Amino acid sequence: MYSTPKNLRSLADHLAVVLQKNSFTRKQLEQFHAQILAGGLLHSASLLTTFLSSCYRSQQTHYALLFMRNLPICIPSLWNSTVRLSLDSGAWPDFVGLYNGMLRNSVFPSKTGLLDFYGKVGNLRCARKMFAEMLQRDVVADNAMVSALSKHGCLEEARDLFDNMLQRNSASWNSMITCYCKLGDIGTARSMFDANPIKDVVSWNAMIDGYIKANQLLAAQELFVRMGTARNSVTWNTMISGYVQCKEFGKAIATFQEMRVENVKPTEVTMISLLSACAHLGALDLGEWIHDYIRRKRLKIDAVLGNALIDMYSKCGSIKAACDVFDRLPVKNIFCWNSIIAGLGTNGYGGKAIDLFAQMQEEGLKPDGVTFVGLLSGCSHSGLVSAGRRYFSEMHDIYGVTPVIEHYGCMVDLLGRAGLLKEAVELVKTMPVKPNAQVWGSLLRACQIHKDTELSKDVVQNLLDLDPCDGGNYVYLSNLYASLNRWDEVNACRKIMIDRGVHKVPGCSSIELDGLVHEFVAGDSRHLQIMQINLFLDEIAKQLKEHGHESDTALVLHDIEDEEKETAVSYHSERIAVAFGLMSTPPGKTIRVVKNLRTCSDCHSALKIISNVYKREIIVRDRKRFHHFKDGCCSCRDYW
DNA sequence: TTAGGGTTAG
Secondary structure: OOOOOOOHHHHHHHHHHHHHHOOOOHHHHHHHHHHHHHOOOOOOHHHHHHHHHHHHHOOOHHHHHHHHHOOOOOOHHHHHHHHHHHHHOOOHHHHHHHHHHHHHOOOOOOHHHHHHHHHHHOOHHHHHHHHHHOOOOOHHHHHHHHHHHHHOOOHHHHHHHHHOOOOOOHHHHHHHHHHHHHOOOHHHHHHHHHHOOOOOHHHHHHHHHHHHHOOOHHHHHHHHHHHHHHOOHHHHHHHHHHHHHOOOHHHHHHHHHHHHHOOOOOOHHHHHHHHHHHHHHOOHHHHHHHHHHHHHOOOOOOHHHHHHHHHHHHHOOOHHHHHHHHHHOOOOOHHHHHHHHHHHHHOOOHHHHHHHHHHHHHOOOOOOHHHHHHHHHHHHHOOOHHHHHHHHHHHHHOOOOOOOHHHHHHHHHHHHHOOOHHHHHHHHHHOOOOOOHHHHHHHHHHHHHOOOHHHHHHHHHHHHHHOOOOHHHHHHHHHHHHHOOOHHHHHHHHHHHHHOOOOOOOOEEEEEEOOEEEEEEOOOOOOOOHHHHHHHHHHHHHHHHHOOOOOOHHHOOOOOOHHHHHHHHHOOHHHHHHHHHHHHOOOOOOEEEEEOOOOOHHHHHHHHHHHHHOOOOEEEEOOOOEEEEEOOEEOOOOOO
16 A cells, blocks of 8 residues: 655655554554564664554554564663653553553653653552652642642642642642632632732633633633733633533634634634534534635644534535545544534435444444444434344444433434334333433324324323423424314413413524524514515415425414414424525525424425425524425435 | 643434
């Protein structure tokens, strides 16, 4: 695969260049290993270090260990750098093997290094022993011990050591601040912060992040404002990611704009948080702009940034772009594989998700619980019942991953949607964990699809018992009665909602146009162009009628005349957004809409016709999956 | 030795 240059010197250089950039499969690493041996390059410590770091980057840490064990010569610096690599990459179990190997070769790691290691792996007993054995302790050793103690929750002991330190640098103060933050004692963290005489930008950033993690966004904002020009890029990144964590995606984007105005250079980390905001909002235009910015500024696309791009593209319905990023990614970790598998699944490509699942293992990566959630839900969305069943049984027996509630949820969904209601119910009854609202919810959805009203009632009752405050459950129940024309019960249900103060989450759809996100709620008249939109909606309704669309009026809550019901349905938020998109964009442009709830079956069949009549591709992301409407068909093949 | 990052079922 890699051609061999003529002389040894250039072979070493050549290997170093190839190894530096990429990540490899186990097989490829074996080939490089063979080339190093055949080329007699074992004396080149720098090449060997590069090779080892490649192993860690490729998550083949055992291979690195094996390589060191079989090395015929002892290079002390190589042992030390391997230890460093294994610490940095979190491959701590390997460390014990490395440590024994070092001792066999009479190489002794530094005591501070060992203390640091024991602290990181949480072996407090050994850390204490090491610390006690050190005759001369400097501030570095003290700080390492403080972090070891605080990691183990021995906060008082850490504080005691800190109070008695002869010398404290800013790292000592900052460790204590982060430690209190991590343990949730934000008040003490703040008093440490206030007492710190050598406050630096790290102290401020640690405190801001502490407030964010404690869900005190206002306090974080206050410090952020007070910092003024002392803010660095980490400060901005902390605030942007904080907004994303608190689901304030719009604010995250606004903060990024401010950051640019203030001329602070965005980093890879900035882009990762922003892409996550785009993924949640379904803001493809901004996401594409960020991808372009990354390319223009030559930011490094590592596994984390790559994953953020993959996730953004698949959550915005551009699965092809997601695959493109995935294929070009030199370094892929389990997150990247999980994202692309889940992305293919929600976009309706269950078969491809299965292919990638196989490929992932060929490349030596072990699937985890998240992988199986994506895989099973992919099988479910594509109706691949037998494959789903097989993976569900194999996940424990072959892959050693114990199924948790999410996996059972996928299976209930898979069986229920496929019409195997009895089996789905059996699974709910026998599963070793208590079924939650989501599990009952997918069973209910299956009842609706397959019109099993008897089972529905039972399921709804379970849902209401479990979560009497979730408005969605009452809507399910109400819709169920409405579909049976039992309007007295519908009204009773509405009354219970009012009495208990339960509200239904309003359906809301958004569409991005020229960098602006337009939001629509059913029956909403706030939009500036609402008059034109309504006229256009009437025009669409006419077209729909001409093309034989009959409104499915079963899903409307109120007991009203049929004609009126039809109007209520034709103005569901996704339709308003699509109408607005159609009238505001040039012919042929793809329309992308994001909806917070599931799209109803009536809108679904209407959108199929609209895509054909107006010759537009329409992509709707609803609460759980994508619908790509094109030429009168949907990618879900009406199975959702 | 101290601060900021990504994937999870209806």
